Structures are given as C-alpha cells and as structure tokens.
Amino acid sequence: xxxxxxxxxxxxxxxxxxxxxxxxxxxxxxxxxxxxxxxxxxxxxxxxxxxxxxxxxxxxxxxxxxxxxxxxxxxxxxxxxxxxxxxxxxxxxxxxxxxxxxxxxxxxxxxxxxxxxxxxxxxxxxxxxxxxxxxxxxxxxxxxxxxxxxxxxxxxxxxxxxxxxxx
Amino acid sequence: xxxxxxxxxxxxxxxxxxxxxxxxxxxxxxxxxxxxxxxxxxxxxxxxxxxxxxxxxxxxxxxxxxxxxxxxxxxxxxxx
Numbered sequence: 358x359x360x361x362x363x364x365x366x367x368x369x370x371x372x373x374x375x376x377x378x379x380x381x382x383x384x385x386x387x388x389x390x391x392x393x394x395x396x397x398x399x400x401x402x403x404x405x406x407x408x409x410x411x412x413x414x415x416x417x418x419x420x421x422x423x424x425x426x427x428x429x430x431x432x433x434x435x436x437x438x439x440x441x442x443x444x445x446x447x448x449x450x451x452x453x454x455x456x457x458x459x460x461x462x463x464x465x466x467x468x469x470x471x472x473x474x475x476x477x478x479x480x481x482x483x484x485x486x487x488x489x490x491x492x493x494x495x496x497x498x499x500x501x502x503x504x505x506x507x508x509x510x511x512x513x514x515x516x517x518x519x520x521x522x523x524x
Numbered sequence: 525x526x527x528x529x530x531x532x533x534x535x536x537x538x539x540x541x542x543x544x545x546x547x548x549x550x551x552x553x554x555x556x557x558x559x560x561x562x563x564x565x566x567x568x569x570x571x572x573x574x575x576x577x578x579x580x581x582x583x584x585x586x587x588x589x590x591x592x593x594x595x596x597x598x599x600x601x602x603x604x
Binding site: 418420422452476480484489 | 558559564
C-alpha cells in the first residue's frame with residue numbers, strides 16, 4: 358500500500374476511535390483516587406481513606422429519577438451493614454450544589470455525600486450512566502459496577518459483599 | 525466526474541475518507557451523563573402537562589366542531 362493510502366486508513370481508524378466511547382471502569386481495575394469536599398459539613402474525603410475496607414461509591418444527582426429512588430434504599434443498607442467493614446460514599450454531580458442540598462434535606466442520609474463540582478471524578482471513573490455505582494474491595498479494586506439503578510441491584514450488592522466477606 | 529461515479533472504487537474510497545474526515549471537522553460535543561440535568565426539567569418535556577394539554581385539545585376541538593373528547597390521566601371534564 359502506498360503512503361497516501363496508509364495515511365487515509367490511519368485517519369479513518371482515528372475517526373472511528375474518536376467516535377467510540379471509552380470503556381467504563383471494569384471489575385479488577387484499580388479505581389482512580391479522589392479527594393472531594395463533603396457536600397454538607399467541613400472537610401474532605403479521599404478514596405484512600407477507605408482502604409482495608411469495602412466501599413460502595415455511588416455517583417448521583419438530584420434530577421435523576423433512579424438516583425432519587427436509590428438514596429433512601431442505600432441509607433437503609435448503610436444502617437444494615439453498620440460495623441461490618443462496608444462503607445457507602447455518594448458523589449453528587451449536580452450542576453448546582455443547592456439542588457443537592459435541598460434534596461438531602463428532604464431525604465437525609467447518614468453516609469458521606471461528597472461534591473465534585475468539576476466532574477473530574479466521573480471522567481476518571483469513565484461513568485457512562487446516571488446513576489453509576491461501584492463496589493470496591495479493600496485494595497481499591499473494582500469488584501462490581503452498576504450502570505443505572507434497579508431494585509434488584511441491592512440484592513446483587515448484598516451478594517457481592519457477602520462473597521467478599523466470606524473466608 | 526470520477527468522484528461521482530459510484531462504480532469506481534477510487535471514488536468510493538475517496539467518499540468514505542471524505543465522510544470520515546467530515547466527522548472529525550464537525551464540532552461534536554457529546555453530553556456527559558451527569559450533564560443531562562437540564563433535559564430532566566419538567567419544562568423540557570415534549571409532552572408537557574397531560575391534563576392541561578387535554579383541556580387545550582378539548583377547547584380546540586370544540587371550536588373546530590370536531591367530535592370526541594380527549595382523555596387524560598385523572599379524567600376529562602365529563603361534558604362529552
């Protein structure tokens with residue numbers, strides 16, 4: 358093939374790659390760290406703070422219907438799993454912080470809710486849907502990922518946690 | 525012209541390449557999943573409020589002397 362043809366083929370491939378979406382964070386991959394402020398209260402939380410424990414990271418926004426449905430269920434799960442080495446952390450991605458605050462005033466949760474105003478974390482985690490959630494093991498690796506939310510996810514989450522907890 | 529001759533393999537190849545390059549030149553700005561909050565607003569709904577639309581439709585059809593009422597969740601006005 359001539360150089361011109363090779364260049365044209367390379368450009369065609371580059372176009373295809375540019376149009377294709379990046380792969381989402383897959384099980385087995387090390388989750389990128391974050392250092393985000395609490396939405397309510399002072400201080401930051403890092404993913405590294407949860408090493409040695411399981412952590413369930415949930416990306417949500419107040420405008421997202423399934424997100425609104427999931428938060429009270431996650432709160433119940435958080436209460437259920439208290440003291441079992443399982444942490445739940447929510448990362449809010451609302452464009453306007455006040456929307457998230459108003460939602461939480463109506464549906465309070467006791468687990469940490471962080472705020473990512475720049476949306477750098479969902480970019481790093483290759484979030485493809487809202488909500489998206491990830492269960493990480495004690496080494497920070499993704500065990501299971503969920504795109505969207507359905508009631509069956511809770512059972513799947515419980516099963517995944519039980520599997521990690523089993524010797 | 526050779527480019528418009530769809531039976532010519534060179535023309536087909538050039539057309540494919542041109543379309544691919546066009547894709548690069550067009551300003552594509554994909555909306556990220558977390559940026560779709562504005563699309564979720566009630567005022568962005570194409571359907572709007574079902575009851576208000578049904579009432580508007582009823583007034584319209586009455587003025588047009590068209591038959592039939594429009595149903596909406598929660599019931600209509602009962603005047604048909």
